[in-house]
Amino acid sequence: MQVSNSVEDGSSIVFLSPRDVTQRTSLSRSTLERWSQEGRFPAPVPLGDYRKAWIEEEVIAWQKAAVAGRDG
Numbered sequence: 001m002q003v004s005n006s007v008e009d010g011s012s013i014v015f016l017s018p019r020d021v022t023q024r025t026s027l028s029r030s031t032l033e034r035w036s037q038e039g040r041f042p043a044p045v046p047l048g049d050y051r052k053a054w055i056e057e058e059v060i061a062w063q064k065a066a067v068a069g070r071d072g
Contacts (some may be wrong), residue, residue, distance in 0.1 A: 015053035016054045016055070025062075027041075042058035042062055044059075
């Protein structure tokens with residue numbers, strides 16, 4: 001589930017659920033967790049006691065960097 005929130009400067013931040021991120025990246029949830037802890041993937045944002053989400057812009061930046069790394 002994607003959730004969009006406006007911030008003070010008028011831009012919006014789109015939050016991605018773990019399911020959204022796994023679908024977009026083809027990474028498993030456990031890999032997302034591990035790579036986030038290792039600094040190899042953007043860290044999620046805690047949204048509550050049992051809820052976290054990733055920022056879409058950061059996930060897209062990670063994807064672009066992965067492609068750039070492949071292309072040299």
